[in-house]
Amino acid sequence: MFLSDLPNPTFTPPVTMARNHESAYEALGLSPETIKDLMNPKPAPEPTEIHAPNLLQSDEDNARPMSPNETSITLYAELLLHIRTVTLFASLRTNFSRSTDAKLSSDGSYITVSHEGQSASIRLPINVKGGGDAALELPSQPPTKELTLRLQLEEKEGSDLLGTLQREDRQANIVPWDGASLNDAKDVEIACKGCDSVLVAKGKIPQWRDLPNENWAEMMDFWHCHKPDEHHLHDHTHDDVVGQKGYAAGNRLQAMGGVGFVDLASFLLAESDCEGAQISSHEGTDPGLIQCKHCSHTIGAQEPSTDGWRIRKWAISIRSAKITLSSPTTHTVQKWISARLLHLIENTGLRKFHIHTAAPPDQSQETPIPSLLIWVFTPDLLFSSSIPTPGRLDPTRTMKVFYQKQTWQALKPGEPESASIEDVEFPVDLYEELEKGLEGSQRLLPPTAKKFQGWDVGLLERFEVLEAGLGEGSGEEEGEAGANGVENGNGVSGEIPEEDVD
Numbered sequence: 087m088f089l090s091d092l093p094n095p096t097f098t099p100p101v102t103m104a105r106n107h108e109s110a111y112e113a114l115g116l117s118p119e120t121i122k123d124l125m126n127p128k129p130a131p132e133p134t135e136i137h138a139p140n141l142l143q144s145d146e147d148n149a150r151p152m153s154p155n156e157t158s159i160t161l162y163a164e165l166l167l168h169i170r171t172v173t174l175f176a177s178l179r180t181n182f183s184r185s186t187d188a189k190l191s192s193d194g195s196y197i198t199v200s201h202e203g204q205s206a207s208i209r210l211p212i213n214v215k216g217g218g219d220a221a222l223e224l225p226s227q228p229p230t231k232e233l234t235l236r237l238q239l240e241e242k243e244g245s246d247l248l249g250t251l252q253r254e255d256r257q258a259n260i261v262p263w264d265g266a267s268l269n270d271a272k273d274v275e276i277a278c279k280g281c282d283s284v285l286v287a288k289g290k291i292p293q294w295r296d297l298p299n300e301n302w303a304e305m306m307d308f309w310h311c312h313k314p315d316e317h318h319l320h321d322h323t324h325d326d327v328v329g330q331k332g333y334a335a336g337n338r339l340q341a342m343g344g345v346g347f348v349d350l351a352s353f354l355l356a357e358s359d360c361e362g363a364q365i366s367s368h369e370g371t372d373p374g375l376i377q378c379k380h381c382s383h384t385i386g387a388q389e390p391s392t393d394g395w396r397i398r399k400w401a402i403s404i405r406s407a408k409i410t411l412s413s414p415t416t417h418t419v420q421k422w423i424s425a426r427l428l429h430l431i432e433n434t435g436l437r438k439f440h441i442h443t444a445a446p447p448d449q450s451q452e453t454p455i456p457s458l459l460i461w462v463f464t465p466d467l468l469f470s471s472s473i474p475t476p477g478r479l480d481p482t483r484t485m486k487v488f489y490q491k492q493t494w495q496a497l498k499p500g501e502p503e504s505a506s507i508e509d510v511e512f513p514v515d516l517y518e519e520l521e522k523g524l525e526g527s528q529r530l531l532p533p534t535a536k537k538f539q540g541w542d543v544g545l546l547e548r549f550e551v552l553e554a555g556l557g558e559g560s561g562e563e564e565g566e567a568g569a570n571g572v573e574n575g576n577g578v579s580g581e582i583p584e585e586d587v588d
Contacts, residue, residue, distance in 0.1 A: 273288040440460075
């Protein structure tokens with residue numbers, strides 16, 4: 087069959103179709119106005135504005151999205167040791183009411199807050215075994231979304247909780263991977279933190295030496311020219327013994343093959359020992375940077391004054407035959423930053439630091455660069471939060487830091503230095519981690535605790551006693567600490583009463 091064989095289709099003009107519909111409506115006895123409305127339908131209404139957003143998508147001010155399993159209650163608690171108080175902050179999405187409830191668990195380790203059919207629990211920063219009951223009374227007025235509760239700690243007779251928290255090893259600035267622990271380990275291997283590739287092979291460095299304080303050069307003459315056990319040596323023999331130390335008065339600090347010099351947050355190694363690393367060859371980067379051969383992750387920098395390579399501890403991992411499965415082979419960058427700040431406090435006696443990066447080579451020294459003014463307010467603090475972060479297990483040991491974003495530029499000739507603020511230069515990657523860590527920690531803090539007199543408030547994680555060395559030798563002491571009432575050996579010391587933000 088061809089198209090020409092088909093019957094001609096009939097076409098009804100639109101006007102005729104409208105008339106047919108109109109006549110059909112007239113047959114129903116409808117008025118002309120009704121017929122007109124039926125013949126010309128109204129457009130679809132525009133979607134109305136949503137005045138009640140889904141609480142699972144965002145909080146009240148769209149500041150932080152909520153995960154599907156997260157409740158509308160966030161909890162934060164911190165231990166103030168010097169006044170023996172745990173302060174609990176509860177942030178609600180609506181004002182609290184008579185149905186809002188806060189309960190302390192029977193063993194005194196958890197607090198649960200219930201509000202509008204939802205509840206959230208938080209582990210207290212300290213677990214006091216055998217303590218009495220605590221009555222959690224909510225304030226009667228005014229209604230608010232932010233609750234603050236104080237729990238007073240009463241030490242049971244016969245316990246030594248405060249002594250445990252203030253013992254000497256907790257007051258020290260704990261820094262892993264010192265010379266003694268590395269010498270005690272077997273077959274130490276250094277790997278890249280980025281890709282886990284080997285940078286320094288096992289057995290390549292059989293000897294590790296701790297470098298003295300950064301002011302060691304001022305005391306070299308006394309340390310190495312007045313040692314009674316070396317006075318009997320002949321001149322040349324004495325020079326040989328002193329020279330082998332690597333940092334003697336008669337010579338400069340120099341990298342040595344097969345020897346690893348250990349600093350607070352770095353290793354000084356000979357280039358020949360770092361077979362898995364290389365000098366950066368990428369355009370636009372600092373030509374003195376040391377990178378992993380496999381993933382180009384920056385792990386350190388050249389140090390021309392010592393003819394060696396400075397390998398940053400925060401960019402690597404350490405493995406040895408001595409390390410157990412539960413021992414960490416790497417640590418968060420935040421903890422290395424905290425150790426650096428504590429070291430500065432010990433050596434300068436100051437608490438405020440103006441931290442910045444080096445000025446780019448193509449910029450003038452007078453050009454301002456971004457910086458952070460840091461005030462280490464509480465050097466040692468334990469906190470818990472109902473908001474999870476990767477790798478965090480509460481209670482968490484931190485330092486509370488106040489900070490302000492500023493700009494820095496080199497002092498002009500004749501311009502006096504500040505006597506209360508220390509200028510500190512950080513590598514770019516360390517500065518970026520500091521900024522990111524402080525901003526990220528604000529997510530854990532309650533709204534009422536994020537600001538203090540024009541300062542932003544942040545938290546930086548600290549090393550725990552268990553993380554010292556290579557993970558062995560401190561288990562017995564930590565077990566005793568747990569028996570005295572501190573969960574997992576955690577505790578705090580060194581709180582400063584006059585600098586408490588309550």
